Amino acid sequence: LAPAADADPGGRPGGGVRAALNLGGIANLTVVAPDAPVLGYDVGPANALLDAAARRFLDRPCDVDGARAAAGRVHPGLLALLLAEPYYAAAPPKSTGKELFHAGYLDDRLAALGEPVARDDVFATLTELTARTVADACARHLVTELVAAGGGVRNPTLWGRLAALGGDRWTLRTTDELGVPAQAREAYAFALLGWLSWHGLPGALPSVTGARRATVLGSWTPSGPPYGAAPPRPPRRLVVLR
Incomplete structure (x- = not known):
């Protein structure tokens, strides 16, 4: 859902690959590269x-x-066990959530390790897991600029690891620097999706969802504007008024 708001129809002037990262319960990434979906x-x-x-x-x-x-x-054995999760190796389009990554999942991995892990080491290892999987994804897509939002940006330990793993490969900043509060980024995205649907414009990107075509999301009940009565073109810019 979020990539519809992250997409940059105008491309990336001067080249480079920008990625939008949301660090909520799940880390999701939108990648905008020159001349690519x-x-x-x-x-x-x-x-x-x-x-x-x-x-x-x-x-x-x-x-x-x-x-x-x-x-x-970081506990090397626990981290290796966590990184062996098959989901990470699956090619996009893909989606996951707490139906996979929940308390029982963590309990199972700790039990499979077969040795005790200090509580603080569990937190250090889980933080490294998040940072490592995000960094691996950014490296895979040759990201040069990473713009982050979500509750995870308020975790200085996680933020520090993302910066360290990125090194000089990408710049790291929050959406606050672009005028969108990091805690409200998804709210802005869903407001845009509602606007698109109201005007009969597609809100889903086939390159993200794997669908055959772009479609209008949802329906208005009892009624809304007839589909097809859309503006001549989708919006190109979001202006945030303070």
Whole structure:
């Protein structure tokens, strides 16, 4: 859903590949490259497993400021077990969610490891999992600029690992720098999808969904404007008024 708002119909002046990253429960990526269809898919867990661990081990909703992760060390064996998840190797288009990455999933991996892992090391390893899978996806698409949003941007430990893994390969910043609050990026996207549907314009990108054609999303009940009564062309810019 989000890539419809991330797409840049005007292309990328001066070349380079821009990617939009949302670090919610799941990390999803939209890739906008010159002379190529927009690509978007779920990379893997962002906060889903971290929050599950926080509820299980800390009786809290999250690892505030990534403090427990910062205090721990990455456990190589647990990280290798987590990275062996077949979903990561699947080619897009693809989508995932908490139906896969949930508390039971984490419990199973910890049990399969067959050795105890310190709590802080669990948080450090899960943070590294998110950073590593996102970095691998960005490297695969030759991303040169990564613009992030979602709750994960407020986790300095995760943010630091993304910056370190990116090195000089890509610049890293939040959507706040572009005028869109990082915590509201998806709200803006869904408002745009509603606008597109109201005007009879497609909101789904076949290059993202794998569908045969672009379609108008949803329907208006009891009624809305007749489909086909659309503006001459889709919007090209989003202007944020403060």
